[in-house]
Amino acid sequence: MRTNRPWRGIAVLLAAAYTMGILIAGEPAAAHPLSATAILLDVAPDRVTGSVQLPVDRLAAALGRPLTAASVTQPAELGELRGYLREHSAAAGTDGTPWQLEISGGRVERVDDVDHLICDLVLTPPGGAVGDFTLTWTAILHRLAVHQVFVGLRPAGDGEHAVAGTLTWQRQTLTVPAAGVVAPQTGFLAAMRLGIEHIAEGADHLLFLIMLLLPAPLLARTGRWVRAGDPRRSWLRVVHVVTAFAAGHSITLALASLGYVSLPVRLVESVIALSVLVSGVHAIRPLVRGGEAWIAAGFGLMHGLAFAALVADLGLGRESLVTDLLGFNLGIELTQLIVVALLMPSFLALDRTRLYPGFRIVVAGTGIVLAAAWFAERTTMIGGNPLEPVTDHLVEHPFLTAAAIALVAVVARSVPSWNRDAAGHTDGRVDHDRAELAG
Template sequence: MSRRVSWRGMSCALLLLGSGVAQAHVKSESHSVWRVSGDEVSLEYSVPLTETIRLAETPGVQPPDSLLLDYFSRHIAVSAKAGDCKVDKPRAVRATDQFRRFEFTFRCPGPDGIELHASAFFDLIASHVNLAQIDKADGRFVEQMFTQDRQTLELEGEGEGLENAGFFEYVHMGLMHIFTGVDHMSFLLGLVLISRRTRDLVFVITGFTIGHSVTLALAVTGILRPHAEFIDALVALTIALIGAENIAVSTRLPGRVALASGGFLLAMILAKLAGFGTLPTLLLLGSALFTVNYLMISGHLRDAGRLRLVVTMVFGLIHGFGFAAGLLEFQMPKDRLAELLVGFNLGVEIGQLTVVFVLLALVEVLRRFSLALPRPIVVDGVAAALVALGLYWFIGRSF
């Protein structure tokens, strides 16, 4: 296989990236924590700088606290069965360098029939979501989402809980999370592409399974909860990286591919230092070091199967947090977390194995009917597409 074919593939990837033809979902999110104690509701509302800038009177300049407080006061409310709840004077509090945070306290005429209302940003971007954690007086917490179609949450008898769901419903949720997750399916395609032998495929699927099982459990049990927007960006980066690895191996030019990948992430770091982007500098730096070293190592090994088991375990750790996002939208029964985790994880495994077997079966059918293209051409073409798609999502989710 000539180098020209491979670099044409990379050029196609860059052209696809620049054209913007591919459609990717770039999330617009804010976060809220509602603490309910009797007839009093306290709210901690956190908004990324990328969202608050939408309210700026001067383009590119962060709006003052007074403007944001006025906007949120008109779009956030609490009501009870006995009437609307009065809000104490809200205030801005210190947050990280990527977020602005505000606190509200609502006092209701009674504790019955409390409803939470949040419509901020839906008038600016319809796909915005607010990830809400609701801490109740009895120690239970609920994780829900405010969306344009669901701007009110009722505290009593919330309808999206999982208390009454059966084991097979948990399995079905995991299954559908794979079948409806284009990013996860894209990553699985990259794993199949890089695995030349069945043994290699077993290694990478095993590592991926171990990794996402660990972080899925950590996230759902509340032990570890990373920022969702960081995880979305890293999931996209893993797709680009698995595509880049395919190109590095097929061209036998891991140094150039690693240099190009590291240069891209270095540019992201410089952009961050200049004030652009939402990912922390240390996260970008760690990603760059990992990417360059992994591409260099994998490109020089004859049998990289065992190495990929370890690396795909790292990838699985990232994707596991992405899987958890699908569960955290629901009220989870604490006394059935083990059953929920086993069922959901089983569904994820069935889903990803189905995707893998369908891909392998498709390849076999094409080969038997002599319709299959030469492997080098397939690797270059699909890997370039994965790089383009992964980078497109990564940049979109980072800025």
């Protein structure tokens, strides 16, 4: 009966940590949107013209009512949607002087295999001469925390749009340079910031990495996980996982961005949800010995296609693509290292307690359930994701989540009956397996 006590303890601690997170969480947000808004601007001497591409499904979620490709172009609905966009957008000079902003037109096009409402934009400065200006955009962002708005910029009719920046629910104003050309250094930094934001705000990417880190302190023996007992071996396994994931997504990110690989976005997003599910199962029972590195590399290929879709949304030209890809990839890797630094010390500390098997199964089981909901939503088996509040907590409060896990580790280490070292005993089966490994 003593083996059940850790389960009761871990259930209480996790329930308290989760409840605390949900209580301060914001309003619902999608785990990883199939598409994003794109604002493409052409800068002329006397005005700025362009278009805005809004995913119909994200519009429907933000407005809280059903919208379809057919309904959004109906005169009454379209007029109301244009009014909504005007209320949630503004432009002004760097001195704060408002510009005139006009939104007109309205047609539906397929972008990334998702229906988008395309409207035309005209921004006119009061003095008749375009200078640097600020663009404020809150449409959809004010309701969907993980939605992103990509802003592309070019001199009127000259080449392709270069990335000017990204708007999110946290940052809804962007300074746009009048020259219409983003300097290479600015483009690199903007792409790096985009990579950081995409991982930080993508619950599926985060959860995939967490599922792969869960068994890092362990070794697979006879179809089960056992303690490795060597922190250096655990950190080496983390290096293998992060490197494998980086290699996988870097390959397809480059190939897809250069136009050599292309898959439907919905298929890519569905496989990403499947990758979280598979890695969660592996965290409970090892599918393959050392399999987390193979899982990271294999599914990393599909994650790279999703990353490439974000870069492609702005239609970056070949002259800036290499710089942008380097910045974007660096942003992804930096964020992954931050996740590792936040979580692995807690995982390693918990591994030295009798709670870690229960903790690992509870967290992996939660990941499996969330992944199953994402997979059902992205394959259109269900119309909406009922577990969005859980992903909200993960996306909007990552440091709170890491702190809650650290709290669990501290409490577990401080209770003698849970702490293997303090209690002076370990699982005999684990000792046997470690003896076999040593031999």
